[in-house]
Amino acid sequence: MFKDESSYSVNPAGEGLPAWSAEAMVVAHSAPVLIRMERYLARLALTDAQRLWIRAQVVTQMQEVTADQDALSARAFASMHQALATLGDGDELDARLDLSLNIPVHVSQDLHSCRWLRQQVAPAIHRSAMASLPMDRSWLGAVSRLWQTLFSRSKVLVSRRILTGEA
Amino acid sequence: MIRTPARPWETISRYRRYWLSAFIILPACSAGLMLDQVLADRLPLWLEIPTLLIFSMLFAWISAGFWTALVGFILLMSGRTDTAPGSPELRLAEPNPHNKVAILMPIYNEEVERVAAGLQATFKSLQRAGALAHFEFFLLSDTRNPDVWLREELVWSALCESLDAFGKIHYRRRPVNNKAKSGNVADFCRRWGRDYEYMVVLDADSVMNGETLYRMLEMMEGNPQVGIIQTQPVAVNRETLYARLQQFAQHLYGPVFSAGLRFWQLGDGHYIGHNAILRTAPFTEYCALPVLPGRPPLGGPLLSHDFVEAALMARNGWEVWFVPSLPGSYEEVPPTLIDDLKRDRRWAQGNMQHLRLLAGEGLRSAHRFLFINGAMSFLAAPLWGLFLILGALGSLHWAGGGNDDTVTPFHWGSSIDPLPFWLFGVTAVLLLSPKWMAILWVARQPGRRQQFGGLFHLILSMLMESVFSVLMAPIRMAFHSQFVIQTLSGKGVRWGAQVRGDQETSWPVALRFFGWCSALGLVLAVALYPFLGFWHFVWLVPILGGLMAAVPLGVWTSRPGLGRWARQHRLFVIPEEVLVPEELQALDSDSVAYLPHIEGDAFVQVVVDPRFNAIHSALQRNRTGLWPRAASLCHKALEEGPQQLSNRERNILLSDRNSMLSLHRAVWSMNDRKRLTAWGLESDDQDEFIHEAGQ
Numbered sequence: 033m034f035k036d037e038s039s040y041s042v043n044p045a046g047e048g049l050p051a052w053s054a055e056a057m058v059v060a061h062s063a064p065v066l067i068r069m070e071r072y073l074a075r076l077a078l079t080d081a082q083r084l085w086i087r088a089q090v091v092t093q094m095q096e097v098t099a100d101q102d103a104l105s106a107r108a109f110a111s112m113h114q115a116l117a118t119l120g121d122g123d124e125l126d127a128r129l130d131l132s133l134n135i136p137v138h139v140s141q142d143l144h145s146c147r148w149l150r151q152q153v154a155p156a157i158h159r160s161a162m163a164s165l166p167m168d169r170s171w172l173g174a175v176s177r178l179w180q181t182l183f184s185r186s187k188v189l190v191s192r193r194i195l196t197g198e199a
Numbered sequence: 200m201i202r203t204p205a206r207p208w209e210t211i212s213r214y215r216r217y218w219l220s221a222f223i224i225l226p227a228c229s230a231g232l233m234l235d236q237v238l239a240d241r242l243p244l245w246l247e248i249p250t251l252l253i254f255s256m257l258f259a260w261i262s263a264g265f266w267t268a269l270v271g272f273i274l275l276m277s278g279r280t281d282t283a284p285g286s287p288e289l290r291l292a293e294p295n296p297h298n299k300v301a302i303l304m305p306i307y308n309e310e311v312e313r314v315a316a317g318l319q320a321t322f323k324s325l326q327r328a329g330a331l332a333h334f335e336f337f338l339l340s341d342t343r344n345p346d347v348w349l350r351e352e353l354v355w356s357a358l359c360e361s362l363d364a365f366g367k368i369h370y371r372r373r374p375v376n377n378k379a380k381s382g383n384v385a386d387f388c389r390r391w392g393r394d395y396e397y398m399v400v401l402d403a404d405s406v407m408n409g410e411t412l413y414r415m416l417e418m419m420e421g422n423p424q425v426g427i428i429q430t431q432p433v434a435v436n437r438e439t440l441y442a443r444l445q446q447f448a449q450h451l452y453g454p455v456f457s458a459g460l461r462f463w464q465l466g467d468g469h470y471i472g473h474n475a476i477l478r479t480a481p482f483t484e485y486c487a488l489p490v491l492p493g494r495p496p497l498g499g500p501l502l503s504h505d506f507v508e509a510a511l512m513a514r515n516g517w518e519v520w521f522v523p524s525l526p527g528s529y530e531e532v533p534p535t536l537i538d539d540l541k542r543d544r545r546w547a548q549g550n551m552q553h554l555r556l557l558a559g560e561g562l563r564s565a566h567r568f569l570f571i572n573g574a575m576s577f578l579a580a581p582l583w584g585l586f587l588i589l590g591a592l593g594s595l596h597w598a599g600g601g602n603d604d605t606v607t608p609f610h611w612g613s614s615i616d617p618l619p620f621w622l623f624g625v626t627a628v629l630l631l632s633p634k635w636m637a638i639l640w641v642a643r644q645p646g647r648r649q650q651f652g653g654l655f656h657l658i659l660s661m662l663m664e665s666v667f668s669v670l671m672a673p674i675r676m677a678f679h680s681q682f683v684i685q686t687l688s689g690k691g692v693r694w695g696a697q698v699r700g701d702q703e704t705s706w707p708v709a710l711r712f713f714g715w716c717s718a719l720g721l722v723l724a725v726a727l728y729p730f731l732g733f734w735h736f737v738w739l740v741p742i743l744g745g746l747m748a749a750v751p752l753g754v755w756t757s758r759p760g761l762g763r764w765a766r767q768h769r770l771f772v773i774p775e776e777v778l779v780p781e782e783l784q785a786l787d788s789d790s791v792a793y794l795p796h797i798e799g800d801a802f803v804q805v806v807v808d809p810r811f812n813a814i815h816s817a818l819q820r821n822r823t824g825l826w827p828r829a830a831s832l833c834h835k836a837l838e839e840g841p842q843q844l845s846n847r848e849r850n851i852l853l854s855d856r857n858s859m860l861s862l863h864r865a866v867w868s869m870n871d872r873k874r875l876t877a878w879g880l881e882s883d884d885q886d887e888f889i890h891e892a893g894q
Binding site: 102113 | 335355356359360365366369370371385388389390391392393394483484485487488489490511555556557558559560561808809810811812813814816817818860864867868869870880
C-alpha cells in the first residue's frame with residue numbers, strides 16, 4: 033500500500049533542503065525531461081505530496097549525472113520508476129497498478145498487485161480432456177443398423193444407462 | 200452398462216412425432232396427387248415429374264411449420280404450458296451451495312462497450328435476484344485486432360473495479376482461435392470446466408435476467424438427467440426498420456412456433472448456441488466436435504456447432520430441453536438485410552455440413568430431423584427457384600398450346616381447371632394462418648395487445664410485415680440459392696465479426712450487394728412477359744417485383760430513422776418497448792460511460808500511458824521464446840514509429856510482458872522529437888515547456 037506524505041516527511045515547499053541551489057541548477061538544466069516526468073506522474077493518481085517526493089528523488093539522482101540529454105532522460109525515468117517502486121513498497125509495476133486500479137488494501141499488503149491481478153483475470157487451471165469421440169457416419173453402417181433394429185432378433189432395447197448423479 | 204426403463208416423455212414424444220410425420224407426409228402426397236391431375240395431360244413427363252416432386256417437398260416443408268404453429272396455438276389458447284412427465288419445469292431443486300455456474304461470453308472483435316453493458320446488466324440483475332454467489336462470468340475473447348483486444352482488457356478491469364467484481368468476472372484471450380466459437384467454449388471446458396458444474400453460454404449481445412438464470416440453475420439441479428436447457432431469446436433494442444420488422448415478427452409469431460416446437464421435441468430439444476445452460480461434465484466428455492474429413496466448406500471443422508452439440512449430448516443419454524416459457528432472455532438481430540444475409544451465409548455452410556452427420560451412429564431421430572430441417576432452411580430456396588423455373592416452362596408450354604385466350608382473373612374459361620387455384624389457396628393458408636393465430640392469441644390476453652401498440656396497430660403491423668416478407672422472400676431465395684451453390688461448389692466462408700450497431704446501408708453498397716438481384720428481376724420480367732402473356736405474368740409479379748426492388752428495399756429498411764418513425768406511429772411495437780425490463784434499461788449507453796475511453800491508436804496508448812501499460816503488462820507473461828523476434832520489433836517500433844508495425848507484429852509485442860515494459864521505458868526515455876511525435880508525446884512536451892517558460 034502506498035505511504036502517505038507523513039511516512040516520507042515530504043516537504044512540498046522544499047525550503048531549507050541542503051544543496052538547494054544544486055537542485056535548482058538541475059531543474060533549470062533539464063526542464064524538458066522534468067516536464068515530461070511531470071506529465072507521466074500526472075497520469076497516475078498520486079497525491080501532491082507523493083508527486084513532489086518522487087520529483088525530489090529524481091532531481092537528487094540527476095545531480096550525480098553529467099551526461100548527454102539521452103542519458104539524462106533515461107536516468108530520470110529510471111529514477112522515477114525507482115522512486116515509484118519505493119513508494120509502493122515493491123516493484124514499480126505493482127506501484128503503477130495500485131495507482132491505476134482500486135485494489136483492495138489487504139491484497140496489496142499481502143500480495144504483489146501484479147500477481148493478484150493475474151489471479152483475478154483467470155482462476156487456477158484444472159485441466160480436463162475434451163476430444164471428439166469416434167462416430168460411424170457411413171450410410172452403409174446406418175442402413176445396417178436400421179436393418180438390425182427392424183428385423184434382427186437382438187433388437188436394441190428402449191432403455192438407457194444411468195447418468196452421473198441419477199443413481 | 201446399467202440399463203433403466205425408457206424415460207416417460209419418450210413414449211409421448213414418439214407418438215407425437217408419428218402424428219407430425221403423418222400430418223406432413225399425407226397432405227404433401229395428397230397435394231402432389233391433386234397437382235398431378237392438373238398436369239398429367241398438359242405437360243410432358245420430363246417437366247411433370249420434377250415439378251411434382253419439388254412441389255411435394257416444398258409443401259411438406261411449409262406444412263411442418265403450419266402444424267407446429269397450430270399445435271402451439273392450441274396449447275397457448277388453452278392456457279396450458281406443455282408439461283409432459285419429465286419436463287424440467289416440474290422438478291426444481293435448491294442449488295447446492297458448492298455448485299458454481301460459469302456464464303461464458305465468447306467474443307470476437309466485438310464493440311467492447313456493448314459487450315460490457317450486456318455483461319453489467321446481467322451481473323446487476325443477478326445481484327438484485329440475490330443469486331450472484333452461484334455465478335461467475337468469463338469473457339472469452341478470440342479477438343485478433345490488437346486495438347479491440349486492448350480495449351477489452353481495460354474494460355474488463357474497469358468493470359471489475361466498478362462492480363467490485365474482481366474474482367467474479369474473468370477474462371481470457373486465446374492466442375490461437377481454432378474452431379471459432381465452439382473452440383473457444385471447448386478451451387474454457389479444458390481449462391476450468393472441472394470447477395463449474397454448469398455453464399451458461401451467451402452471445403456477445405445477449406442479456407439475461409438474474410431470476411431466469413437462477414430458475415435455470417434450479418431446473419438443472421432438480422433434473423440430473425438434463426444436459427442442456429435452452430431458453431427462447433427474444434430480439435430487442437434495434438432501431439432500423441429491418442430489425443424492427445424482425446423483432447416484431449419474432450415477438451408475435453415466436454411464442455406460437457416455440458410452443459409447438461416444444462410439443463414435438465420434449466427431451467430431444469435443440470440448442471442454438473447461446474442463452475442456454477449446459478451441464479459442463481457431459482459437455483466436456485461428449486460434445487467435442489468432430490472434424491469432417493475433406494476440405495471446407497463441406498469438410499473440416501463444423502461451422503454451426505450448436506445443433507451438433509445438442510445431438511451429441513442426446514446421443515449419450517442426456518436430455519436437451521427447450522423451455523420457451525422462461526422469460527428474461529434477450530438477444531439482438533442483425534440491423535440490416537445485408538448483415539442478415541451475411542450471417543445466413545455462414546449458417547448455410549454450417550447447416551449443409553450437418554447433412555454429413557445425418558447417418559451418424561447413435562444419433563436420435565429427432566436430431567436427424569433437426570439437421571434436415573436446418574439444411575432445408577437453405578435448400579428450400581434453390582428448390583423454390585427450380586420450381587418457379589419449371590412453372591415458367593410449364594406456362595410457356597401451356598401458352599404455346601393456345602390455351603390462354605379466355606383467362607382473366609375474373610373470368611376463367613370453362614377449360615381452366617380450378618384445382619391449381621385451390622392448391623394455391625391451401626399453400627397461402629399454410630403460410631399465412633400462423634400469423635393470424637398469433638394475432639388471435641395476443642388479442643385474447645388482457646393487456647397484451649396494448650404491449651403491441653393496440654389491436655388496430657397490431658393488425659396493421661402484421662399486414663405490413665407480411666408485405667415486406669413477401670417482397671423479401673425472392674431476395675432471400677436468390678441469395679440462399681447462391682449460398683447453397685457456393686457451398687456445393689467448394690467456396691467456403693471466413694469467420695467474421697457480426698455487425699451489432701444500427702448501421703445504415705448506403706446506396707452504393709446496396710447497389711454492389713443487391714444490384715445483380717434487381718438486374719435479374721428486370722431481365723426476367725422483360726424476357727418472360729412476351730412469352731407468358733399478361734395473366735400468366737401477373738402470378739410472377741410478387742417474385743419479380745421483390746427482386747427488382749432489392750436495392751431500394753436494402754437501403755430503406757436499413758434506416759434507423761424509418762424504424763423510429765414506425766415506432767412513433769405505433770407500428771412494429773414490441774412489449775419490451777412498452778414496458779422496458781430493468782436489464783434492458785441498464786443497457787443504456789450512459790451505464791458504461793465510466794469505462795476508460797482510449798483516444799486514437801490503442802497500441803500507442805498502452806505503450807505510453809502508465810496506467811494502461813501497467814494493467815496490460817500485468818496480465819501478460821514473459822514469453823522468452825518470442826524475445827529475439829520481439830527485440831527486433833521493439834527496435835523497429837522505436838526507430839520507425841508504431842504506425843509501421845502490422846497487426847500481427849503488434850500482437851507479438853503485446854503478448855510479451857517484457858516487451859511492453861521495455862517499450863514503455865524506452866519511449867518515455869527518448870529525446871528525439873520526431874520519434875516522440877510518433878508516440879504522441881512531443882507536441883504536449885513542447886506545449887508545456889513553452890507554457891512554463893512563459894510563466
